[in-house]
Amino acid sequence: xxxxxxxxxxxxxIGRLRFLSHxxxxxxxxxxxxxxxxPYAVSxxxxxxxxxxxxxxxxxxxxxxxxxxxxxxxxxVPVAEVEHALHAAIVPELGPVECRYxxxxxxxxxxxxxxxxxxxxxxGGSPQQEIERSLVALMGTGRLEVEHKGKQKVFxxxxxxxxxxxxxxxxxxxxVRMWVRMGEQGSLRPEVFITAAVGTDRVASVTRxxxxxxDDQGWRRPL
Numbered sequence: 001x002x003x004x005x006x007x008x009x010x011x012x013x014i015g016r017l018r019f020l021s022h023x024x025x026x027x028x029x030x031x032x033x034x035x036x037x038x039p040y041a042v043s044x045x046x047x048x049x050x051x052x053x054x055x056x057x058x059x060x061x062x063x064x065x066x067x068x069x070x071x072x073x074x075x076x077v078p079v080a081e082v083e084h085a086l087h088a089a090i091v092p093e094l095g096p097v098e099c100r101y102x103x104x105x106x107x108x109x110x111x112x113x114x115x116x117x118x119x120x121x122x123x124g125g126s127p128q129q130e131i132e133r134s135l136v137a138l139m140g141t142g143r144l145e146v147e148h149k150g151k152q153k154v155f156x157x158x159x160x161x162x163x164x165x166x167x168x169x170x171x172x173x174x175x176v177r178m179w180v181r182m183g184e185q186g187s188l189r190p191e192v193f194i195t196a197a198v199g200t201d202r203v204a205s206v207t208r209x210x211x212x213x214x215d216d217q218g219w220r221r222p223l
Contacts, residue, residue, distance in 0.1 A: 004041050005073040006104045007082065010097040010223050013064040017093040022057035028094055029069060036085035041072035055109040055211055055222075056116065056182055059189065063207040066097060068109050068222055076101075100223050114183060115162070115219055117210040118190040120176045122202050128169040131198055135165050135176070138197040146192055153186070160188040181214075
């Protein structure tokens with residue numbers, strides 16, 4: 001996306017639409033861009049495609065409050081007009097949160113977004129202190145071995161979880177907030193970590209609340 005106008009869209013994926021696959025989400029946004037009559041750029045070659053790029057994929061069933069996509073436009077359209085058109089072109093459960101133009105030479109979302117923030121709701125009514133002790137005990141082991149597609153993968157927890165998980169309880173709900181590092185080697189699924197710490201069948205829901213860029217200045221949002 002080195003030429004033209006690069007529009008960054010922050011959107012959510014909530015409710016029943018959290019069960020859409022990454023591919024289905026991409027198709028929905030392509031249709032929305034067309035319905036909104038955005039002047040989108042297309043790729044070169046025999047099968048031109050809309051120049052659309054997403055951030056890290058959400059696992060099916062996980063909700064997202066601040067997901068991102070970049071779309072290349074051939075001309076400038078005021079942000080307020082874009083937001084109005086997109087809200088009218090896509091269902092609310094997949095709607096835009098905010099939009100902004102960014103530098104066309106900035107690195108891709110997939111490469112720059114390396115920290116994901118999750119909230120995991122736990123069922124069962126265990127006291128907050130008990131859950132905190134379980135999480136601390138698992139973090140203290142320093143590693144977690146996970147089986148995925150018949151293969152064993154070992155996560156160094158200090159690297160995979162760059163900040164200690166936080167637990168809060170209110171009105172009968174217990175939620176664990178987690179910061180997970182993403183990269184070429186993959187990332188630790190938060191529900192896998194929670195299950196290893198507190199037992200099976202305890203995860204009620206998982207929501208990715210934020211995606212962050214990690215650089216010399218710390219962690220920050222891409223918008």
